[in-house]
Amino acid sequence: MKRLTIASCLLMWILAFLFPACDGLEDHYSTNPTYRLSFSTDTLAFDTVFSTIGSTTRQFMIYNRNNEPLNIESVMLASGEATGFRMNLDGRKGSLFNNVGILANDSMYVFVEVTVDPNGGNQPLLIQDSVLFTVNGVRQSVLLEAYGQDVHLCKGGITIEKDSLLAADRPYLIYDSLVIAPDASIQIEPGATFYMHDKANLIVHGSMNASGSIEHPITFRGDRLDYILNDILPYDRTPGQWGGIRFTAESFGNVWENVIVRNGTSGVMCDPSTPARPKIRIHNSQITNMGGDVFTAFNCDVTATNSEFSNAGGSVLILSGGSYYLAHCTVANYMSLTQRGAASASPLDSKSLHLLHNTAVGEAPPYPILQAHFDNCLIDGSFSAGNPLSATGEIGIVASATNEEEDFDYRFNHCVLKAQSIESEHFIETLFINPQEPPYRMTGGEANKYIYDFRLNSASTPGVGQADLEIAREYPMDRYGVNRLSSPNGPTIGAYEFVPEEDNEETAE
Secondary structure, three states: OHHHHHHHHHHHHHHHHHHHHOOOOOOOOOOOOOOOOEEOOOEEEOOOEEOOOOOOOEEEEEEEOOOOOEEEEEEEEOOOOOOOEEEEEOOEEOOEEEEEEEOOOEEEEEEEEEOOOOOOOOOOEEEEEEEEEEEOOEEEEEEEEEEEEOOEEEOOOEEEOOOEEEOOOOOEEEOOEEEEOOOOEEEEOOOOEEEEOOOOEEEEOOEEEEEOOOOOOEEEEEOOOOEEEOOOEEHHHOOOOOOEEEEOOOOOOEEEEOEEEEOOOOEEEEOOOOOOOEEEEEEOOEEEEEOOOOEEEEEEEEEEEOOEEEEEOOOOEEEEEEEEEEEOOEEEEOOOOOOOOOOOOOOOOOOOEEEEEOOOEOOEOOOOOEEEEEEOOEEEEOOOOOOOOOOOOOEEEEEOOOOOHHHEEEEEEOOEEEOOOOOOOOEEOOEEEOOOOOOEEEEOOHHHOOOEEEEEOOOOOOOOOOOOHHHHHHOOEOOOOOEOOOOOOOOOOOOOOOOOHHHOHHHOO
């Protein structure tokens, strides 16, 4: 009997200790009608949410900044989840909670997600709801907002088997891989956007014609629309968000104009092929910010003009064997969001440019013939200038196991190179530089919200007004549509004509 009495007393003491902490059981909540809740935001806004695909989780805080505890009589979604919003209050899921206690000067989390139903339109549709709070008969609210976007959803591995037009009416959301079959050719309309999910790839066996415009480029990017660091670093400026684009050995005749490819892992890869047929023609395009290498080609015929290749965890350009022509291109590696060299799948050291003649790379065999001509190109990076014929610096020109030097045909004409000066017939009117500070408008970092702008920042910067005029006449407009031939400071080496900053703010992306 004595043991039972002690046990009963102990149980009553435990219950007396626990019950006041439970919602709805606090008997000394304030009834002061002037007391209010505070919130970390009055509007919880989601980035664009693809229909049928759930959003990431957002959150806000509830604060009781009063000196007495409050009983929140109800917390509810105004729509009762009809709009697709879902709520989690301090670890509990639901659309309605009654008698939620919050202690004096305390706080709690509200987590919110949303899944948007298809709206049948091509433009984003605003979805709104509210979380309603009632305290002592007084109602307060936090607004919920999201834009729902219908998409062409490609999930489970899609293969395009016949000639097709990919319209720009709504975005494409690619899970797994999108494959272009060997006998198929795709044409992509200007303005089309491809949101690539984690590890998704585009594999081209056939051919693709992606011809956008300056106003309506064709874009390949990751599908995360939110931020890693609030208002500073979005996922869309972070490398490694998806896989890459691969042109297989049997793919020829590809055309890219005004195409943007950014923030993948493996960048653009052209498999070992033959220089007897054009592999790809790239004009007025940007391939940038890859966790591995930006652009790699083995024994291919590639032409790139008026284009930017930039920022790699590995190398920006790896060209081995084959025939390559680049004019008015900017090749720069100022990667800061991953360690250079750490993420590359290539056995080569990180560089802005690798030219490889009769040199094996990984599983690729050596290719004895290399022709690589660069006109009015800028090649730069964050490494110090090294000898371009050595393993140091931003440029590596490598020949091995060959006595046929006549097959190693490379030329830099009116280029700006981050390299030590070298006397050679391969370098014509070339400017060798090793600046202490990057000569560009913006090179990332938190202060610039990790934005890179590779336009030159001063009329006195090497390359401004020093391009080969005959080459510039063939490409009179720069990547942003600025006329090189009528520019008072031109023509400028690289993809971007120099224009004083105050006159050119609207051209930046």
